[in-house]
Amino acid sequence: MYKHTGSRGSGAPGWVLQRITGILLVVVVIGHYFIMHADPASGHTYSAVLERMHHPFWKMFDLTFITVGLWHGLNGTWGIFRDYELKPAVSLTIYGIIILSGIAFWVLGVNTILSF
């Protein structure tokens, strides 16, 4: 009796991951704020960024940020759409846009990080 667009199997992993990524984001976003915005010198000078980005820890930090942030944000967005009764075609289109844009931004982000 229930609609099934975009559903495969249980919703439990998605629910758990949304919470885990949420917790990770709290940590990563605070870290991001301190290095990028709290001290303009470390965030806005090319040399400082360049130096930091050569460090593997910061690469991992930013890779985590982009992966977790994208997944959390897009899964949440999809969740909002799923709260409405949508026609299957509309639902599928939105789902497609979310997946494709997610992949595109992730590839772009990862490329950028790894190019340092």
Place this chain on the structure above:
Amino acid sequence: MIKHQYDVLIVGAGGAGLRAALEIPEGFSCAVLSKVSPTRSHTGAAQGGVGAALGNEEEDSWEWHMFDTVKGSDYLGDQDAIEIMTKDAIRAVIELEHMGMPFSRTPEGKIAQRRFGGHTRPENPNDPDSKRVAVKRSCYSADRTGHVMLHTLYENCLKQKVQFFSEYFVTDLIMSAGQRLDSSRSSGQGNVCVGLVALDIATSEVHVFHAKAVMLATGGYGRIFRITSNAHVGTGDGFAFVYNNGLPLEDMEFVQFHPTGLWKLGILISEAARGEGGILLNNKGERFMERYAPTVKDLAPRDMVSRAILTEIREGRGFKGSDGTYYVQLDVTHLPKEVIDDKLPEITGFARTYLGVEPTKEPIPVQPTAHYAMGGIPTTVDGEVIKDKKSTKVPGLYAAGEAACVSVHGGNRLGTNSLLDIIVFGRRGGKAIAKFIKDTDFAPLPNDAAERTVSTIDRIMNSKGKEKVGALRMELQEKMMEKVGIFRNEKDLKEMTSEIKSLRERYQEVSIDDKGKVFNTDLMEAIELGNLIDTAEPIIYGALVRQESRGAHSREDFPNRDDKNWLKHTLIYKTDGAPKVDYKPVSITRFQPKERKY
């Protein structure tokens, strides 16, 4: 008009009806009709528990339970039926547990039990004549036993895929001369039940249901009285169907009034409040029960306390409420706050929610409230409706629950025995039906089956009369409360016989505002008012003929019990004039009548 055919029809989706439905075997069609959605039935309002001598908390036996029930009934209960009920109680309660009913539990994980008014055991188990002390016999689920029982039974009906016609209002039985296998029993007109007529409330369409067997599990008639603990749907429909089809009603004069209903609303404040130390006060601040029952005081039996409250009010020591009725006070303010919060949460919650009274700070206004119908449609111990003192059966017609009078409650019902009654006799009725439909064919349906219903509806819908349902019902309720309530006497009852005649005439002039077809609750209430008036008549006549005081029936002009002349059941038949009265013997097997004192 829409026609249906089912092997079995059950009217009412409370405990008795649902329990019966579970007995109808696969391969036979069964439908349950209810004027409200099944879980709205009034079984759900029962709080205290269901009585069974499980002996989980302390030693107990079904014979002690039987004795208490017989004594509680003031010896009017049929002892063969009471024996069946109290013996079967143990199996019946365990079966509910197997069905999934959530019970409170003992430390060993068994069904928990607690004490309840009137349930006792001999102090010395080896000496049945030793002093009786209270016993833990009431199996409970917090203070919502009836609610979880109703839900459990309904859930099991869903599991068995029982068919429901929810919000179908049954208006009449279809009786016919009928040709049956057992033709010896069906001589004469209208002796066999072949179906029923119902109104689909959502559309006002009249449906004719043809059946081999019909069970009435329609509950009580509390709404005949101004102050009642019963639901608005407790309008005595089943009693009226039977009565209007020339069949008798038994012991209708026995109406249980619970002493402590919330003032104006009638909502029950259980005796647990007094059990924990609450006391009753009159307008002089006196603990008046000390005068009526010097030893047990506020914990005297229900009928006694109700009579005491009314006496105080009559002698000018009641409080006058804004609605013109009088009340006394139930005071629990002296109890520790923990007792009120932990042991009486539901009760004190009711006072807070419904009267805005804070029971820890101020007394609760209470007055006796019409609570339970001991009498009803006479049946055998297998739910088969009978039509005379020789217990001649009416083929195809069954009754169970509060609507029926087996009789296990006699003159006064003990607490926890109503939930027991519905599961024991609901099941037995269902089993009897299951057997009956196997070797019975459908008897032909009369052509004019729905005529009475259709003409009643036409009359009410087209009437331009001056009488209004609400006003007429209020008049009936107030008069019944005043004259056929806790105290009765010949003068009042005689007055009521002419009152009821005039109310019935005025009922013919009832008109309604709603002329539509969709959910016409105005029409429904008008038909229910007719049922109330029809049910009131046998109550009045039963009370008038019974010249004694027994159990809940208290005659000021005959204050004593009279076993020589009145140890018998009354049967009241409708006629064109004054109803016909007949009597049926009481079954006495194990316990000879003794004076009832506690």
Place this chain on the structure above:
Amino acid sequence: MKVTLRIQRYNPEKDSEPYYQEFSLEVDDDKERILDILHRVKWQYDGTLAFRRSCAHGVCGSDGIRINGRNRLACSTLLRDVNYRKPIVIEPLPSMAIIKDLIVDMSDFYKKYEAVKPYLTSNAPPPENERLQSNEDAEKLFESAKCILCACCTTSCPSTWSDGNYIGPAALLKAYRFAFDTRDDAADDRLDVIDTPDGIWRCHTIFNCVEACPKEINLTWHISQLKKRLAEREM
């Protein structure tokens, strides 16, 4: 004192859409129940007013309606529980089809309730006596077993408003009632039913259901227990 009820009316035989009608009447004090006032409107002023009711003390669940924008039982709400100095707005429960006046079509609500298989299923044949269960285990069910199926919670839930297929808090509570019963063997079946896109994951812990429940059941807590149970099952 005088109070005014502003009642949403709709008769499908006459009206194309609902409208509001005001009734002013004298009341004794602020302790009168909304249900009694509705009855007086029906019995004294307008017999066509339609609403459901039965027990009149909060155990049958018939008279869930919307009073001043909150889902409540008419019988358990006194005048003093609402602002009666302004007209009291009485409407049917939101998000359900209106049949007439305050009566809504409950069939979808019951269908969702039935979807969670609301009955005990045990694989083992029952013992001769009762099954044993500790009182702690029994009491874990009591709050959920209090439910009177009035639909106040489900119709107060924004997830229900936006997605009519969402199974809703009442049915989830019923799923809890059986999935957490130590005597039950069909928890997996019930979890399968609620572990769907229109199932439990549409609950965003908004807490409207908790606020609406006239029996003071903490629905969101019960739903969270089910979510945890599902997470444990899947991971």
